[in-house]
Amino acid sequence: MSFSNYLETELLDHVFTNTAYTAPSTLYLALFTSNPAEDASGTEVTTSGTAYARQTVTFTVSGNTATTDAAVEFPTATANYGTVSHVAIFDASSAGNMIAYAALTTSKAIETGDVFRVPAGDLDITLD
Helix, strand or coil, X not given: CEECHHHHHHHHHHHHHCCCCCCCCCEEEEEECCXXXXXXXXXXXXXXXXXXXXXXXXXXXXXXXXXXXXXXXXXXXXXXXXXXXXXXXXXXXXXXXXXXXXXXXXXEEECCCCCCEECCCCCEEECC
């Protein structure tokens, strides 16, 4: 996953200007049908009539890698989501700041009745 412009700025300010950065108490996984890019400008799955909602996500850290420590399951789609191609981590259940984002290895069309799941350990954020 890549860091967003927001997080890059917060971390640089924190390290180089001693500006406090408060980590979010809860993180949320969002699904996108286009690349959100570093500025979160992509197309998130609509919440209108689909039952889609961002889901909480938690991580464990080992060395330079943060990995999801539990499965994440989205509600059963009540209408098509479209083809999910990217995921992103946010600091709020709606709106908020994007923290990081990534393309899926394989895009997935989510249709009515489908459930999008991310198994534990399938999302990694690595700093090199």
